[in-house]
Amino acid sequence: EAQVTQNPRYLITVTGKKLTVTCSQNMNHEYMSWYRQDPGLGLRQIYYSMNVEVTDKGDVPEGYKVSRKEKRNFPLILESPSPNQTSLYFCASSLLGQPSSYEQYFGPGTRLTVT
Amino acid sequence: LAKTTQPISMDSYEGQEVNITCSHNNIATNDYITWYQQFPSQGPRFIIQGYKTKVTNEVASLFIPADRKSSTLSLPRVSLSDTAVYYCLLDNNAGNMLTFGGGTRLMVKP
Numbered sequence: 001e002a003q004v005t006q007n008p009r010y011l012i013t014v015t016g017k018k019l020t021v022t023c024s025q026n027m028n029h030e031y032m033s034w035y036r037q038d039p040g041l042g043l044r045q046i047y048y049s050m051n052v053e054v055t056d057k058g059d060v061p062e063g064y065k066v067s068r069k070e071k072r073n074f075p076l077i078l079e080s081p082s083p084n085q086t087s088l089y090f091c092a093s094s095l096l097g098q099p100s101s102y103e104q105y106f107g108p109g110t111r112l113t114v115t
Numbered sequence: 116l117a118k119t120t121q122p123i124s125m126d127s128y129e130g131q132e133v134n135i136t137c138s139h140n141n142i143a144t145n146d147y148i149t150w151y152q153q154f155p156s157q158g159p160r161f162i163i164q165g166y167k168t169k170v171t172n173e174v175a176s177l178f179i180p181a182d183r184k185s186s187t188l189s190l191p192r193v194s195l196s197d198t199a200v201y202y203c204l205l206d207n208n209a210g211n212m213l214t215f216g217g218g219t220r221l222m223v224k225p
Contacts, residue, residue, distance in 0.1 A: 035215070042202065042216050043159065043215035045214070058213075092158070104161060106157075106158025106159050108158060109157065
């Protein structure tokens with residue numbers, strides 16, 4: 001089954017304790033992206049990657065890191081989490097360069113709470 | 116980045132057709148108009164995408180006028196399960212930064 005998986009689905013942590021949220025897709029997609037969703041603000045893009053070893057900042061990259069060492073994986077790293085990073089996080093993937101047939105596939109989300 | 120504007124919320128009744136409009140006055144030549152649906156605590160799901168005129172698939176239609184400064188998502192005969200948030204966004208299919216905006220919260224009533 002074609003899918004995007006994220007782990008963990010729920011995480012409660014404390015300020016300053018480094019954490020990683022994993023994202024994996026099995027569709028051989030070039031493009032992967034991370035979003036955060038906060039009440040009243042819709043989805044905001046954190047980072048995206050157009051292929052292996054190619055990453056770029058989205059709307060709200062501060063406080064986050066990403067890496068793309070393999071095509072299927074795109075982990076989100078919070079080196080020193082702070083309470084303002086409490087949010088619902090989504091990973092997504094898609095093909096690139098296919099006009100009028102493009103769609104992003106989203107993972108189930110990771111709800112992060114930083115105390 | 117080109118921005119989109121949608122109504123914050125809409126109400127409808129089962130069996131009715133629902134039309135959600137999206138304004139995008141600064142749309143670029145390479146932008147495609149894309150709509151997603153999101154249920155609570157789930158990731159968004161792609162509904163439809165178009166460039167101009169009309170596009171139809173099994174779940175929705177997308178109407179785009181010649182100037183492309185707006186678009187209308189049409190959901191025929193909605194049911195309670197269509198209650199969700201609907202996002203309109205512009206996508207140039209080049210992997211650049213995407214902005215979803217606040218979306219339109221559709222409530223379908225019995």
